[in-house]
Amino acid sequence: MTTQRIVVDRNRCTGIGICESIFPERFEVDDDGTLIVHDTVVTAENRAGVEDAVQACPAAALSLASRDEE
Amino acid sequence: MTLVVVGSSLAGLRAVEAARREGFAGEIVLIGAERHLAYDRPALSKAYLVTGEPVRHFQTVQVLRDDLQVDVRLGVTATGLDPAAKIVRTSTGVVPYDTLVIATGAAPRVPPDIPALDGVLALRTMEDAAALRELLHPGTRVLVLGAGFIGSEVASSSRQLGAVPTVIDSAPVPLVRAVGTDIGRALASLHMRNGTPLRLATAVEEFIGRDRVEGVRLTTGEILPADLVVVGVGAAPATGWLTECGIELDPRDHGIVCDAYLRTSLPDVFAAGDVAHWPNADLGATMRLENWTNASAQGAHAGTNAVTPDAMTPYRTVPYFWSDWYGQRIQFVGTGAGDDVEFVSGGPDEERFIAAVWQGDRLVGAAALNEPRKVMKLRRLIALRGTRQDVRELLDPVPQAVGFAGREESLPSVSGTTSERRQS
Numbered sequence: 001m002t003t004q005r006i007v008v009d010r011n012r013c014t015g016i017g018i019c020e021s022i023f024p025e026r027f028e029v030d031d032d033g034t035l036i037v038h039d040t041v042v043t044a045e046n047r048a049g050v051e052d053a054v055q056a057c058p059a060a061a062l063s064l065a066s067r068d069e070e
Numbered sequence: 071m072t073l074v075v076v077g078s079s080l081a082g083l084r085a086v087e088a089a090r091r092e093g094f095a096g097e098i099v100l101i102g103a104e105r106h107l108a109y110d111r112p113a114l115s116k117a118y119l120v121t122g123e124p125v126r127h128f129q130t131v132q133v134l135r136d137d138l139q140v141d142v143r144l145g146v147t148a149t150g151l152d153p154a155a156k157i158v159r160t161s162t163g164v165v166p167y168d169t170l171v172i173a174t175g176a177a178p179r180v181p182p183d184i185p186a187l188d189g190v191l192a193l194r195t196m197e198d199a200a201a202l203r204e205l206l207h208p209g210t211r212v213l214v215l216g217a218g219f220i221g222s223e224v225a226s227s228s229r230q231l232g233a234v235p236t237v238i239d240s241a242p243v244p245l246v247r248a249v250g251t252d253i254g255r256a257l258a259s260l261h262m263r264n265g266t267p268l269r270l271a272t273a274v275e276e277f278i279g280r281d282r283v284e285g286v287r288l289t290t291g292e293i294l295p296a297d298l299v300v301v302g303v304g305a306a307p308a309t310g311w312l313t314e315c316g317i318e319l320d321p322r323d324h325g326i327v328c329d330a331y332l333r334t335s336l337p338d339v340f341a342a343g344d345v346a347h348w349p350n351a352d353l354g355a356t357m358r359l360e361n362w363t364n365a366s367a368q369g370a371h372a373g374t375n376a377v378t379p380d381a382m383t384p385y386r387t388v389p390y391f392w393s394d395w396y397g398q399r400i401q402f403v404g405t406g407a408g409d410d411v412e413f414v415s416g417g418p419d420e421e422r423f424i425a426a427v428w429q430g431d432r433l434v435g436a437a438a439l440n441e442p443r444k445v446m447k448l449r450r451l452i453a454l455r456g457t458r459q460d461v462r463e464l465l466d467p468v469p470q471a472v473g474f475a476g477r478e479e480s481l482p483s484v485s486g487t488t489s490e491r492r493q494s
Contacts, residue, residue, distance in 0.1 A: 017401075017442060021450070029445070031441075031442070031443045033442040056366060058110075058366075
């Protein structure tokens with residue numbers, strides 16, 4: 001089946017943290033400003049929150065990628 | 071039903087996107103004075119100035135037109151509002167609305183005594199930034215008037231380009247309105263520590279130069295030679311086009327007075343972004359914010375409320391902005407208007423610090439220098455009315471021993487309660 005995953009463009013992300021503010025269970029900025037995504041899989045339950053976070057990124061560093069997985 | 075949004079920068083863009091996301095099926099007209107749709111304005115004083123790389127747009131006109139069915143009219147200036155006829159007057163004619171969102175932002179304040187000399191510039195738009203970048207070269211002597219965030223970023227970017235900036239501010243401590251005195255002083259010290267001279271509690275007495283600026287004389291008598299003067303003394307709400315229509319404006323700065331739902335004093339007229347004053351329940355204060363985070367969230371909220379008049383929700387947020395000076399990340403959440411500031415980690419002269427702003431026992435604001443992991447947790451704590459004890463536990467997560475008995479819960483669970491989520 002096709003799953004969607006959260007993708008971080010590390011060249012764009014500077015750790016501003018708005019994604020963490022929107023969805024702290026998923027996104028967390030580390031001590032050096034690196035963004036940690038605790039689980040990249042998008043599910044029906046978390047889709048709305050993930051999409052809010054992706055859309056709100058001021059650096060356009062977040063996107064969703066579809067991938068066929070078994 | 072027609073939704074008209076005046077202002078095509080971030081708040082206006084988010085307003086139209088949110089209206090469609092809510093399922094609004096009526097007509098949407100987006101009017102913008104700039105020729106460009108919303109772009110990455112924070113980059114103008116930072117990365118763009120240093121690298122010259124094209125500034126990113128947050129959305130394309132094509133997506134708005136084709137996917138969201140928005141009638142996008144750029145390069146069109148709103149000139150007036152007739153609330154009885156429900157029309158916006160513009161440079162290209164009249165636009166009728168059923169519901170209206172005003173998101174015209176702010177424009178740089180340029181004091182009237184600043185002469186029209188070549189080499190004296192303000193920075194707000196892409197064109198301003200391009201003009202400034204043209205003039206910034208290694209060795210260029212730059213006087214930055216105003217040690218606020220824009221001025222400080224310009225100074226920092228100038229240094230990265232090899233130019234020689236000096237920052238001047240009329241206040242004895244800069245940034246007091248934004249972050250308070252103690253934090254303002256700590257941030258200002260970054261200039262000195264990175265080799266940028268700072269002249270405080272003084273102002274320009276006289277500009278020197280016939281056609282082109284050659285320098286300034288300060289009120290202290292000091293003469294500073296300059297190739298370039300950048301005016302960064304703040305911005306004022308762009309509401310000049312609204313003075314005749316009867317909308318309630320703030321008597322001091324002429325921002326638009328809104329209620330908690332972002333409604334203005336006129337029926338079916340909302341406002342969002344840099345123009346809007348509104349009572350913010352998260353901090354129990356009426357405020358007007360000039361930052362990216364608020365423009366984005368407040369614009370979306372106004373757009374949503376405008377098209378769902380029977381299901382409006384109040385807009386509340388813990389303010390958040392960031393700034394980069396000399397390669398250092400500054401972040402601020404909440405308000406600087408507390409009654410006590412405490413450096414809870416590091417100190418004002420250190421390379422990393424966290425300063426907490428308290429109102430009694432409650433955390434109402436926090437500034438962080440190079441401490442990105444803590445900031446959003448502090449932002450959440452502010453929304454949750456966290457206390458000194460909560461902040462101690464956040465910064466030092468080792469379980470506290472006796473002495474705090476009777477306080478079983480530490481950080482309350484925060485899922486779904488963050489300020490950026492739409493309130494239900």
